[in-house]
Amino acid sequence: MSSVTDKVPLIVEGHEILISNPNKPLWPKIKKVDYLQKLVQIAPYLLRYCKNRYLTTIRYPHGYGDKTYFYQKNCPEPRPSFVKTAKLHEINYVNLDSVATLLWLGNLACLEFHPSFHYIDQSFPAEWVIDIDPSVENEPRLMDAVLCIGELLETLHIQSVPKTSGATGVQIVIPIIQKYSFDQLRKAGQFISEYLVHKYPNLFTIERLKKNRGHLIYIDYLQHWQGKTLAAPYTPRARELAPVSTPLHWHEVKKDLHPKDFNLLNIEERLKQEGDLIQKVKPQQLDHLLEHISN
Structure with a gap:
């Protein structure tokens, strides 16, 4: 020592x-x-x-x-x-x-x-995050799946920002007005996830146990909860090539994108060029979605 x-x-x-x-x-x-x-x-x-x-x-x-x-x-x-x-x-x-x-x-x-x-010392979520978790290490359909979710959110008039997890998955960050409860966002996440599973049954699952998912891509709306965590935007990850969890433009979400594309060796240049993409999206109102779910 x-x-x-x-x-x-x-x-x-x-x-x-x-x-x-x-x-x-x-x-x-x-x-x-x-x-x-x-x-x-x-x-x-x-x-x-x-x-x-x-x-x-x-x-x-x-x-x-x-x-x-x-x-x-x-x-x-x-x-x-x-x-x-x-x-x-x-x-x-x-x-x-x-x-x-x-x-x-x-x-x-x-x-x-x-x-x-x-x-700290607050109960309302600071943002809403949906975690997209492939069941296999290299999932060629991952970015198509992320685009499906982005298109649905756009249809619902909800602006969002995809970000690489820095590992194998992608998270979708929705900046929100800080007035919604974790319970409300969980219900919204469940509604979106069940809709996507119904529309794309050969692509998505909400099965929590990995051993029961097969090759389906897991939409994890349950992780967003008080006391739970996810990798922060811009955190390094302890993976080969030192990837960094990086927010993306929606036009960057394409099949040849890989989380290792953004890492500690090149993240500074990207931040100089793009800034913080999450901050460029104004906090979203979700009242219309929550009202629809409750009806």
């Missing part, structure tokens, strides 16, 4: 962080020091979806292929004074609200950031 004298001090936002093993490879082409630099680049985007939320991280002490990885909900200890926390159900979560806190977590080999769907 490294001693304090083996660590490199880094000053961030006026706070000192001691970086251990800066040359440790976290991905084949990315050392820890490189990773921290990349986190600084994506921080303005990633923090937007983690700040003032209950954060779960996934830590890989020996890099992305480390089989001893683990999920961390409780804030690691000891923690610096600048790291803010928030308690929920006896768990003391990190509030990822600063670059300094992000780099402190990065130094601990937190390679993924999964925030809650709601803000």
